[in-house]
Amino acid sequence: MSKTVRPLETAAALDAGEVPAGAPAETLGQYAHGWWTQVRSGQSGILPVLGGLVLLVVIFQLLNSNFLTPANLTNLMTQGAPYVILGFAEVFVLLLGEIDLSIGYVAGIAATVTLQLAAYPNPTPWWLAVLAGLAAAAALGFVQGLLITKLGLPSFVVTLAGLLGFEGVMLYLLNNNAASSGGTVSITNNILSDIVNGNLSNIVGWVVMAACVALAGLFFWSRDQRRRRAGLSATPAGLTLLKIVAMGVAGIVIVVICNTDRGRGAPFSGVPWVVPITLVILVGWTFLLSRTRYGRYVYAIGGNAEAARRAGINLARIRTSAFVLSGLTAGAAGIVYASELGSVSTSVDGGTLVLDAVAAAVIGGTSLFGGRGKMLHALIGGVIIAAIANGMGLLGVSAPAQYMITALVLLAAVVVDALSRRGSTATR
Amino acid sequence: MTTDALPGARPAPAGRAPAGATGAGLLPAGAPLLELRAINKSFGSVRALTDIDLVITAGEVTALVGDNGAGKSTLIKAIAGISPPDSGEMLWRGKPVHVSHPKDASALGIATVYQDLALCDNLDIVQNLYLGRERLHLRTLDETTMELGAKRALADLSVVTVRSIRQLVASLSGGQRQAVAVAKAVMGNAELVILDEPTAALGVSQTRQVLDLIKRLADKGIAVIVISHNLRDVFEVANRIAVLYLGRLAGVAPAAEFDTQTAVEMITTGTRGARPDTKVAADGEKDA
Numbered sequence: 001m002s003k004t005v006r007p008l009e010t011a012a013a014l015d016a017g018e019v020p021a022g023a024p025a026e027t028l029g030q031y032a033h034g035w036w037t038q039v040r041s042g043q044s045g046i047l048p049v050l051g052g053l054v055l056l057v058v059i060f061q062l063l064n065s066n067f068l069t070p071a072n073l074t075n076l077m078t079q080g081a082p083y084v085i086l087g088f089a090e091v092f093v094l095l096l097g098e099i100d101l102s103i104g105y106v107a108g109i110a111a112t113v114t115l116q117l118a119a120y121p122n123p124t125p126w127w128l129a130v131l132a133g134l135a136a137a138a139a140l141g142f143v144q145g146l147l148i149t150k151l152g153l154p155s156f157v158v159t160l161a162g163l164l165g166f167e168g169v170m171l172y173l174l175n176n177n178a179a180s181s182g183g184t185v186s187i188t189n190n191i192l193s194d195i196v197n198g199n200l201s202n203i204v205g206w207v208v209m210a211a212c213v214a215l216a217g218l219f220f221w222s223r224d225q226r227r228r229r230a231g232l233s234a235t236p237a238g239l240t241l242l243k244i245v246a247m248g249v250a251g252i253v254i255v256v257i258c259n260t261d262r263g264r265g266a267p268f269s270g271v272p273w274v275v276p277i278t279l280v281i282l283v284g285w286t287f288l289l290s291r292t293r294y295g296r297y298v299y300a301i302g303g304n305a306e307a308a309r310r311a312g313i314n315l316a317r318i319r320t321s322a323f324v325l326s327g328l329t330a331g332a333a334g335i336v337y338a339s340e341l342g343s344v345s346t347s348v349d350g351g352t353l354v355l356d357a358v359a360a361a362v363i364g365g366t367s368l369f370g371g372r373g374k375m376l377h378a379l380i381g382g383v384i385i386a387a388i389a390n391g392m393g394l395l396g397v398s399a400p401a402q403y404m405i406t407a408l409v410l411l412a413a414v415v416v417d418a419l420s421r422r423g424s425t426a427t428r
Numbered sequence: 429m430t431t432d433a434l435p436g437a438r439p440a441p442a443g444r445a446p447a448g449a450t451g452a453g454l455l456p457a458g459a460p461l462l463e464l465r466a467i468n469k470s471f472g473s474v475r476a477l478t479d480i481d482l483v484i485t486a487g488e489v490t491a492l493v494g495d496n497g498a499g500k501s502t503l504i505k506a507i508a509g510i511s512p513p514d515s516g517e518m519l520w521r522g523k524p525v526h527v528s529h530p531k532d533a534s535a536l537g538i539a540t541v542y543q544d545l546a547l548c549d550n551l552d553i554v555q556n557l558y559l560g561r562e563r564l565h566l567r568t569l570d571e572t573t574m575e576l577g578a579k580r581a582l583a584d585l586s587v588v589t590v591r592s593i594r595q596l597v598a599s600l601s602g603g604q605r606q607a608v609a610v611a612k613a614v615m616g617n618a619e620l621v622i623l624d625e626p627t628a629a630l631g632v633s634q635t636r637q638v639l640d641l642i643k644r645l646a647d648k649g650i651a652v653i654v655i656s657h658n659l660r661d662v663f664e665v666a667n668r669i670a671v672l673y674l675g676r677l678a679g680v681a682p683a684a685e686f687d688t689q690t691a692v693e694m695i696t697t698g699t700r701g702a703r704p705d706t707k708v709a710a711d712g713e714k715d716a
């Protein structure tokens with residue numbers, strides 16, 4: 001295709017009356033109406049899920065007043081991070097209408113590789129160890145992606161084999177390496193430990209938060225302006241402002257919580273490193289999915305693979321690379337998880353991890369049927385999963401009951417997914 | 429590709445302005461665009477197509493009619509490169525071409541619209557129209573340009589009002605979906621648009637919208653082949669009617685030379701029955 005430089009002005013000069021499509025929604029009322037139509041067609045957005053999270057928080061706080069303490073909330077952030085990042089990994093494949101059951105142990109292998117390389121007797125630099133762990137994880141995703149696309153095998157079966165086989169690999173590595181003893185490899189590197197246990201200083205926390213909100217606000221605002229200049233309908237300015245303010249408030253709340261002294265004895269405060277790390281992954285992958293051709297193709301394949309093929313999209317390449325990205329992201333989750341635990345041992349349960357990851361994505365609103373979902377869903381869903389685990393832990397709910405309640409929440413999310421899918425096609 | 433693939437670049441009313449993958453612009457209405465010569469196709473012992481000679485002209489709607497199993501789908505699959513013929517010749521703008529893959533067909537400017545196979549329900553109209561040919565700006569999606577182009581494409585075809593060009597295709601009616609699928613085909617600089625049963629699943633007003641759309645395509649100078657079982661629709665839009673009977677071309681003639689009864693006769697018996705004096709072009713072309 002040639003580059004076509006088309007002056008926007010001429011296009012914008014098209015008489016609006018000639019253009020029946022694309023009714024502009026410039027007022028809040030019109031916008032709300034449009035939103036409601038979208039909800040009815042199965043794109044409910046994240047507001048209902050956020051409402052569910054708020055409800056959950058209120059219930060836990062009423063049952064145990066320790067839930068909303070700064071110490072516990074910061075704890076919840078660090079506990080939730082591995083689930084959230086593993087949820088990001090799962091979103092890539094769920095969007096294609098596939099599933100990856102292996103990422104729990106892919107995470108375990110990445111963590112093992114990283115920790116063993118960075119440990120005594122022969123420690124490699126931490127960043128090299130991290131790169132090696134991530135590369136191993138991406139390679140595992142690549143192999144599975146090839147099996148799925150080249151041989152046409154169902155992803156469910158291939159990654160189920162991965163779930164079993166990679167546990168074996170992880171156990172083998174843990175039991176046959178000088179860096180680990182008794183099936184456990186501990187973190188000996190401060191930086192790896194700090195991923196979850198280190199904190200930004202109070203000042204830096206504020207600066208980073210302010211910069212993030214300012215950048216995001218600038219991005220939203222300039223996007224709206226660009227659309228208006230081109231004569232296209234844009235989000236009402238009031239709503240964009242509201243979004244930016246909401247982001248600012250959320251940022252302030254998080255920093256205030258994290259900057260409150262939560263030390264026992266010695267003062268201890270600050271935003272855990274893992275919070276901005278998670279945000280960077282969120283923003284990066286969101287950008288990839290929503291602003292690049294690659295992301296568009298992932299959605300297209302998940303929506304209608306045949307139409308995507310007819311549009312000239314290379315299905316095998318996109319599918320395989322999605323499994324690579326899934327593996328890579330799972331590797332990051334594994335390293336974060338290891339940092340939180342302080343070690344990796346043979347007791348890492350990749351089966352439960354992957355189910356929590358799927359649950360995080362689906363609870364947040366990503367469809368199991370493919371084509372619908374966002375990285376943000378895994379963030380919200382992961383926080384919900386972590387909040388349930390954390391809250392029930394505070395309440396002293398037994399492990400069996402915790403499993404069952406988490407299962408019910410997941411089931412509810414899947415039911416909503418199936419119903420909204422039906423709603424989206426019933427309007428035709 | 430060297431030309432602007434946006435249909436908006438084509439002045440809407442005249443329909444003779446530069447376009448087309450070859451960069452040479454659409455042929456004038458009535459000029460032969462695609463010539464099929466002695467096309468044969470067999471599936472094992474079944475002769476699905478036997479010596480089909482057919483000329484498709486620019487700016488005209490050619491209706492392909494025939495009973496089930498007559499070979500209509502096989503013929504358009506041959507043209508579209510999905511299932512190439514066993515023998516025969518294809519001339520595109522007078523030059524022999526080999527269409528052995530759907531890509532060959534779309535490179536020539538042949539677009540086939542399959543209902544429900546063309547669109548992704550989970551993407552909006554703009555995203556669907558530009559699927560596979562996204563516009564980029566600094567390596568990221570240029571949504572503004574694509575949305576403007578999509579608006580033009582739909583306005584160009586006077587496509588029935590959609591609430592928003594950013595609504596998901598899943599929320600469109602059957603007629604609207606068909607319109608978007610056609611717009612998508614035309615945006616790729618199609619000179620020949622093939623529609624297989626475009627009104628099959630549609631209600632009365634939706635059918636009307638699609639028929640209007642087909643006429644508009646022809647008015648713009650695009651050649652259209654429509655397969656339809658509904659003779660009323662055929663008589664409404666078609667300039668010419670080609671009747672297939674058991675894999676042979678039973679006849680092809682301007683629509684004005686048919687009435688419903690003769691059409692039904694030819695479809696069911698392959699001949700015009702007991703009126704040899706009105707026998708129409710059973711062996712060739714006779715353009716009005």
Ligand SMILES: Nc1ncnc2c1ncn2[C@@H]1O[C@H](COP(=O)(O)OP(=O)(O)O)[C@@H](O)[C@H]1O
Nearest residue numbers: 471474476494495496497498499500501502503
């Ligand atoms: N892929 C195929 N394999 C075997 N026979 C086929 C195949 N496609 C079509 N046919 C046969 O070719 C003949 C023409 O079919 P088709 O073109 O689908 O008819 P129409 O679209 O007019 O109903 C029929 O006898 C059909 O059974």
Ligand SMILES: [Mg+2]
Nearest residue numbers: 497500501502
């Ligand atoms: Mg057919």
